[in-house]
Amino acid sequence: MAAALTRLTKPASLAFSSVNIIRRCFSSAVAVSETNNAASYVPPFVLDSNRPRKDPKDRNVQWVFLGCPGVGKGTYASRLCNLLGVPHIATGDLVREELASSGPLSQQLSEIVNQGKLVSDEIIISLLSKRLEAGEAKGESGFILDGFPRTIQQAEILEGVTDIDLVVNLKLQEDILIDKCLGRRICSQCGGNFNVASINVKGENGKRGISMAPLLPPPHCMSKLITRSDDTEAVVKQRLRIYNEKSQPVEEFYRSQGKLLEFDLPGGIPESWPKLLQVLNLDDEEKQSAAA
Ligand SMILES: Nc1ncnc2c1ncn2[C@@H]1O[C@H](COP(=O)(O)OP(=O)(O)O)[C@@H](O)[C@H]1O
Known part of the structure; x- marks a missing residue:
């Protein structure tokens, strides 16, 4: 893990749209994720050396x-x-x-x-x-x-x-962000992104009002709409934190x-x-x- 993280902290060695790519595989390595604190699989990632910008x-x-x-x-x-x-x-x-x-x-x-x-x-x-x-x-x-x-x-x-x-x-202000995440819908067939939330916040106490009409899907997508599993109120609040x-x-x-x-x-x-x-x-x- 230490070796993999050391490589990660050497930015100049990471590939970005590179001409001279060296693929290094760490597929057998095990790392502790900073965010979930659990032993986890570390996938291959691509390193590059001295690519000109x-x-x-x-x-x-x-x-x-x-x-x-x-x-x-x-x-x-x-x-x-x-x-x-x-x-x-x-x-x-x-x-x-x-x-x-x-x-x-x-x-x-x-x-x-x-x-x-x-x-x-x-x-x-x-x-x-x-x-x-x-x-x-x-x-x-x-x-x-x-x-x-x-x-x-x-x-x-x-x-x-x-x-x-x-x-x-x-x-955008936070209460609107939550409503917009909860209103998000994806068509499971065509992959189109829609939003059923109708935002209408009145301007008061120095805050400006704002209206956002829903972005509704065409009729043929209506029965195929799905919601992202992380677009629940509790998870959206955690993502905002x-x-x-x-x-x-x-x-x-x-x-x-x-x-x-x-x-x-x-x-x-x-x-x-x-x-x-x-x-x-x-x-x-x-x-x-x-x-x-
Ligand atoms: N740059 C990133 N670093 C770490 N995790 C990421 C990153 N981009 C996406 N993710 C993961 O994918 C999830 C969904 O990302 P995204 O579609 O960008 O959601 P959001 O609507 O929260 O902006 C994030 O909550 C996170 O778990």
């Missing part, structure tokens, strides 16, 4: 989306990815894919995720490296990361292997580098999307093609 003009954007559970990182990150032609890489999706695969990690992951805890850095970096390696093989350039980094250690590892141009921090403890320092990490763009969501998608494009300085032509 690409000049920003020779690659696509490399952005990160931060924000509490339920804020809409996935929604806005995937829209921007369509607009900018970069992959949307959500570590939560990678975790759920691994869970569904019934591979060696799935039992361990299901316990961690359903308790609202964070998966260990070793596992997350392994899943992310695998995803980036597959993307590189397909010729992907740039990315928007959603749900990574979530700890200072993850942010330092990322910093050690690649340049992040911009970090968008989406913000963990966000405040472990992920909020990541905001400060990027704020101090002058890379953090704070974005208070003004409402649902029809109000927030054009404003987000405006603050990101994406021009009208791009706005129109995004709306199409």
